[in-house]
Amino acid sequence: MPMHRRQSSATWLLLAHVGLILYASLYPFWPWRWPPGLDMPWLLGLPWPKRFWAFDVEANLAGYIPLGLLGFAAAMRSGWGLGGALLLGLLPGPALSFAMETLQFFVPGRVPSLSDWALNSAGSTLGAALGLLLHALGGLQRWEDVRDHWFGASSAPALALLALWPLALLYPTPLPFGLGQWLPWWRESLVDALAGTPWALSWGDSVIVERDLPPGLAALAIGLGMLAPVLLMIAVARPGLRRLALAAGAVLLGLLATATATAMNFGSDHAWAWLSEATRPGVGLGMALALLACLLPSRVAAALGLFVLCALIGLMSVAPGDPYLTLNMQAWEHGRFINLYGLTRWLAWTWPFVALVWLAARLVQRPE
Numbered sequence: 204m205p206m207h208r209r210q211s212s213a214t215w216l217l218l219a220h221v222g223l224i225l226y227a228s229l230y231p232f233w234p235w236r237w238p239p240g241l242d243m244p245w246l247l248g249l250p251w252p253k254r255f256w257a258f259d260v261e262a263n264l265a266g267y268i269p270l271g272l273l274g275f276a277a278a279m280r281s282g283w284g285l286g287g288a289l290l291l292g293l294l295p296g297p298a299l300s301f302a303m304e305t306l307q308f309f310v311p312g313r314v315p316s317l318s319d320w321a322l323n324s325a326g327s328t329l330g331a332a333l334g335l336l337l338h339a340l341g342g343l344q345r346w347e348d349v350r351d352h353w354f355g356a357s358s359a360p361a362l363a364l365l366a367l368w369p370l371a372l373l374y375p376t377p378l379p380f381g382l383g384q385w386l387p388w389w390r391e392s393l394v395d396a397l398a399g400t401p402w403a404l405s406w407g408d409s410v411i412v413e414r415d416l417p418p419g420l421a422a423l424a425i426g427l428g429m430l431a432p433v434l435l436m437i438a439v440a441r442p443g444l445r446r447l448a449l450a451a452g453a454v455l456l457g458l459l460a461t462a463t464a465t466a467m468n469f470g471s472d473h474a475w476a477w478l479s480e481a482t483r484p485g486v487g488l489g490m491a492l493a494l495l496a497c498l499l500p501s502r503v504a505a506a507l508g509l510f511v512l513c514a515l516i517g518l519m520s521v522a523p524g525d526p527y528l529t530l531n532m533q534a535w536e537h538g539r540f541i542n543l544y545g546l547t548r549w550l551a552w553t554w555p556f557v558a559l560v561w562l563a564a565r566l567v568q569r570p571e
Contacts, residue, residue, distance in 0.1 A: 211280035212350075215363035217273040221299070224266065226546050229310060238308045249304050249317040263322035270296050271330025279343055292334055296327020302529035306343075342390075353449065356503075357568070358439035360561050365453070365556070368432045369460035370549035375468065377522045379461050380428025380489070384514070386520035415544050416522055418481065424518040425485025426492055427452045427511050429457060432527055433493040434508035434559055438501050438565055443551055446497040455538035456484075512555045 275292030278284075283291065300323035307313035337343055354362065371382055416424065433450050440446050466474035478486065496504060 211277050212275050212366070213277040213280055213358040213471045215360055216366060217270070219276050219363065219367060220269050220273060223310050223546060224270065224303065225451070226549075227266070229306060229313070231312070234311065234466060235309050236311065242568065245296050249301075249315050249320055252314075252318050254294040254344060255318065259319070260322060260556055263319050267296050267300065267326030268330040268333070270299070271327035271332075272334045273329045273330070275331045275334030275338075279338060280347070285338075286340075289335070292331030293328060296330070297324040300324060301325075303337065309469055346435060353441060353445055354410035355441055359408075361435055361439045362563075365432055365436055366454075367550060368437045368554060370455060370547060371554045372460040373464040373467075374462065374551035376549040376551060378416075378424050378428070378521070379482055379486070380425055381515070381519045381522065382428060382431075382458060382551050384519040384522065385516075385552040385556070388552070416518065418484070420518060421522075423480070424490055425482060426488035426523065427515040427518070429486065429489025430496060431508060431511050431515060431555065433560065434456070434499075434504045434511060435562065437496055437499060437504040438508060438562065440501075440503075447494075450497050451494045455488055469524040473495060501565065505562045505565045509559060512559050512562070514544040516555050 242556075246409070262434040271292045274295055275288045278288035297320070304315040304317075304320050307315040350358070350362075372380065376382065376384060407540040433453050436449055437451055437478045439445055440449050461477060465477050469476065499507065
């Protein structure tokens with residue numbers, strides 16, 4: 204049976220994954236320069252590498268599988284039909300990979316490679332084939348039925364945000380679940396840009412607002428960080444006991460993501476070291492608030508989510524950073540892979556702001 208046209212979370216996840224590929228392929232983005240000794244025809248001929256690294260092979264292959272799968276699923280869920288779904292699953296991967304590999308000629312430190320393009324293309328093809336298999340077995344239709352059972356209409360952007368939330372938790376923050384600490388970076392960037400100017404000399408230390416949060420405020424920040432995605436979920440979830448299961452799943456996913464990040468930073472023996480006497484009150488508060496939030500109507504949850512996110516951003520903006528954790532991340536052998544050249548940092552910084560925009564837009568919509 205053909206799938207009817209509707210808004211799909213796969214579309215938003217596809218756009219997010221394209222952004223991930225752009226970031227990972229073109230980092231550090233500067234300085235751009237024309238490759239010395241190369242003319243335009245040579246730029247279009249990617250070289251074959253002299254050596255292969257197992258990690259590069261796995262990453263290039265696996266990194267493009269979601270692109271093909273999400274492209275196929277997004278097209279099918281949007282009513283493009285099987286032919287359009289195959290086109291969106293098969294063609295963008297090789298084209299995007301070729302563009303990224305060619306642009307890497309212009310970024311010092313990046314090495315374009317024909318093998319990378321071949322592996323990327325193979326990965327996106329495997330993803331499209333996986334999507335076709337799921338469609339043939341009825342998996343995409345069953346996912347639509349499951350989604351309609353648990354969530355209301357127009358929930359695709361929220362589901363995409365909820366899927367990105369655990370990835371944002373992989374970045375080390377001063378407090379567990381403490382996303383949105385963007386203001387200190389902007390402040391430091393502004394101070395560096397104005398270094399030596401009269402404005403900087405007159406400011407002195409007045410722009411430094413970071414301070415240690417009292418235990419009560421620290422626990423509140425942790426609790427709000429756990430509550431925010433639950434409120435986002437309740438804003439689109441159908442009422443009833445299903446909300447309890449969804450809230451429990453969101454809390455469990457957040458706990459596991461935080462433990463995973465700690466294990467990858469400090470070793471598996473320290474996976475739960477973050478759950479200390481100092482953080483347990485905040486985690487307990489977050490669990491209790493998430494349970495109570497399941498009783499709220501959808502629009503009330505959306506309105507409360509705006510307040511919770513603003514309070515979380517405000518608390519995290521004055522919370523001090525953790526220099527020891529940053530040094531450990533830089534020293535660890537795989538730290539750059541976990542950060543994906545800082546992509547998780549941007550997710551941790553921007554996730555609350557994007558959620559704020561979506562919740563505000565949700566409130567001005569007519570009730571469904």
